[in-house]
Amino acid sequence: MTLEVLPAETVVARGKRPPQGEPVVDRALALLAAFDDKHLRLSLSDLARRSGMPVSTARRLAVRFVAWGALEKDESGLYSVGLRLWQVASLAERGLSLRDEAPPFLDDLHAVTHHHVQLAVLDHTDALVLDRRLGDVELPAISYRIGGRIPLVASAAGVVLLAHSPAEFQDQVLSGPFRWPLHECPRPAAKDVRAQLAGVRRTGLAMLSRPTAPIASVAAPVRDQQGSVVAAISVVVPAGSIELYRFEPALRATARAVSRAMGAPMAVGATAPW
Amino acid sequence: MTLEVLPAETVVARGKRPPQGEPVVDRALALLAAFDDKHLRLSLSDLARRSGMPVSTARRLAVRFVAWGALEKDESGLYSVGLRLWQVASLAERGLSLRDEAPPFLDDLHAVTHHHVQLAVLDHTDALVLDRRLGDVELPAISYRIGGRIPLVASAAGVVLLAHSPAEFQDQVLSGPFRWPLHECPRPAAKDVRAQLAGVRRTGLAMLSRPTAPIASVAAPVRDQQGSVVAAISVVVPAGSIELYRFEPALRATARAVSRAMGAPMAVGATAPW
Numbered sequence: 001m002t003l004e005v006l007p008a009e010t011v012v013a014r015g016k017r018p019p020q021g022e023p024v025v026d027r028a029l030a031l032l033a034a035f036d037d038k039h040l041r042l043s044l045s046d047l048a049r050r051s052g053m054p055v056s057t058a059r060r061l062a063v064r065f066v067a068w069g070a071l072e073k074d075e076s077g078l079y080s081v082g083l084r085l086w087q088v089a090s091l092a093e094r095g096l097s098l099r100d101e102a103p104p105f106l107d108d109l110h111a112v113t114h115h116h117v118q119l120a121v122l123d124h125t126d127a128l129v130l131d132r133r134l135g136d137v138e139l140p141a142i143s144y145r146i147g148g149r150i151p152l153v154a155s156a157a158g159v160v161l162l163a164h165s166p167a168e169f170q171d172q173v174l175s176g177p178f179r180w181p182l183h184e185c186p187r188p189a190a191k192d193v194r195a196q197l198a199g200v201r202r203t204g205l206a207m208l209s210r211p212t213a214p215i216a217s218v219a220a221p222v223r224d225q226q227g228s229v230v231a232a233i234s235v236v237v238p239a240g241s242i243e244l245y246r247f248e249p250a251l252r253a254t255a256r257a258v259s260r261a262m263g264a265p266m267a268v269g270a271t272a273p274w
Numbered sequence: 275m276t277l278e279v280l281p282a283e284t285v286v287a288r289g290k291r292p293p294q295g296e297p298v299v300d301r302a303l304a305l306l307a308a309f310d311d312k313h314l315r316l317s318l319s320d321l322a323r324r325s326g327m328p329v330s331t332a333r334r335l336a337v338r339f340v341a342w343g344a345l346e347k348d349e350s351g352l353y354s355v356g357l358r359l360w361q362v363a364s365l366a367e368r369g370l371s372l373r374d375e376a377p378p379f380l381d382d383l384h385a386v387t388h389h390h391v392q393l394a395v396l397d398h399t400d401a402l403v404l405d406r407r408l409g410d411v412e413l414p415a416i417s418y419r420i421g422g423r424i425p426l427v428a429s430a431a432g433v434v435l436l437a438h439s440p441a442e443f444q445d446q447v448l449s450g451p452f453r454w455p456l457h458e459c460p461r462p463a464a465k466d467v468r469a470q471l472a473g474v475r476r477t478g479l480a481m482l483s484r485p486t487a488p489i490a491s492v493a494a495p496v497r498d499q500q501g502s503v504v505a506a507i508s509v510v511v512p513a514g515s516i517e518l519y520r521f522e523p524a525l526r527a528t529a530r531a532v533s534r535a536m537g538a539p540m541a542v543g544a545t546a547p548w
Contacts, residue, residue, distance in 0.1 A: 024298040025338045032362050040367045064299045068307075069398065072368060080367035083397045088306050089363035090421025093314045093354035094346060099420070107381070123357045124343065146373070147364025 041078040101261035109254040116236040120157040127158040151179035156206040156219035157232040163200035164229035185210045218244045220255035223264035315352040375535035383528040390510040394431040401432040414488045425453035430480040430493035431508040437474035438503035459484045492518040494529035497538040
């Protein structure tokens with residue numbers, strides 16, 4: 001998979017006319033980027049404003065999108081993302097087998113922990129939640145949504161994904177102003193994160209628990225047929241409420257089970273990176 | 275929700291340059307429509323051929339799509355649908371609360387029936403599978419995939435959705451050559467389908483079981499806050515193996531549970547349309 005760190009404005013893709021390329025295509029994509037989990041339905045003027053284009057352009061594009069099914073328009077004239085787009089997007093090859101294979105094992109992990117369980121993959125400079133099970137306790141500062149994004153450095157799942165990504169990608173992430181939403185805690189230095197990543201690769205487990213953070217999490221890697229890390233499974237709990245080590249065996253077993261279902265070559269014995 | 279019966283070539287959106295509108299946008303959408311569950315990864319030339327455009331055009335569009343994340347390109351140069359598109363599409367408002375609320379109840383129905391369970395919504399002239407649980411027995415002629423499409427008239431879930439759709443939409447579907455994949459069985463006459471739809475509205479249940487068809491299915495409607503039918507839940511079994519009536523109470527209870535979770539006004543008593 002090509003790992004590219006796009007500049008933030010490309011990932012956000014909103015509000016600016018791209019300087020080159022196929023402006024119509026970029027505008028069309030900007031129209032899609034106008035939606036987020038706080039903006040599921042948009043009026044034409046909001047759609048135009050949030051995608052940074054004149055209302056007339058937004059209307060012209062939206063008509064084509066509605067005809068195809070990429071957008072839907074309700075009786076009151078509000079636009080939302082269309083189910084046809086969801087159907088095409090469900091073909092996303094990366095994640096397809098994970099979304100097929102992981103659910104029963106996520107159910108099991110959730111059934112024995114009663115805590116928040118996440119399955120996440122790397123997508124640009126975030127971890128993307130492919131699936132999740134809700135814990136009994138509501139947690140602050142966490143994306144509950146399937147399709148939600150979580151920061152790479154400030155979540156155990158993200159740290160697992162970063163630890164197993166190419167060195168150049170790690171350099172790009174750590175040399176930039178990486179996302180750090182734990183305002184209560186000081187942003188860690190790049191060299192401390194690097195040491196942490198090395199530990200994750202060695203132990204096969206990431207644990208994130210900071211004295212003043214509201215949540216703590218532990219994550220383990222999921223591997224594919226080639227033995228490459230393609231996802232992370234994490235258990236997220238309210239900080240200080242519980243020893244993360246309690247979940248280690250169940251989490252490792254779940255990550256192994258999903259890896260096996262993905263066709264990963266399974267290592268045996270204590271020295272294995274599982 | 276706007277229900278439009280688009281001409282087949284618009285829905286398939288492949289191989290033809292649209293006669294008007296924003297040709298670039300329509301081409302961009304045609305690029306996405308080149309993917310289906312038999313074609314998860316495409317070379318540039320296949321992408322161009324399946325979307326009906328010159329290779330040079332396909333390459334130019336694909337570059338923009340990859341930069342945004344709507345497509346991904348692997349080491350061998352094959353394109354697949356990108357996770358960024360999946361993330362945006364996960365915001366599809368229609369289906370979002372269903373995908374959030376239904377899973378535990380689908381688990382329950384699956385746990386007590388051990389058969390194939392589907393949650394489907396109307397999308398153009400098909401039913402679209404939003405979620406499903408696999409039965410113990412593999413079934414022929416059924417879309418197992420989340421995001422797969424099933425025909426309206428030849429599936430119990432589709433019949434429920436059609437029965438509760440506007441009369442003009444039913445007319446459009448039944449006056450055309452509606453999809454009928456049960457090659458072993460004669461295609462039913464429109465007036466027989468209409469009688470069946472009236473029965474479904476009266477009883478709140480659709481049962482499809484034809485002597486020579488390989489599968490049989492039973493479905494019940496799911497309603498939203500307005501009391502409108504927004505989805506159908508079905509149990510699909512190998513034909514002749516089992517009495518569909520056995521599943522009726524569990525299926526009705528599940529459809530009620532999901533409807534309640536969706537905020538539907540719950541009717542009580544035997545005369546209710548549940």
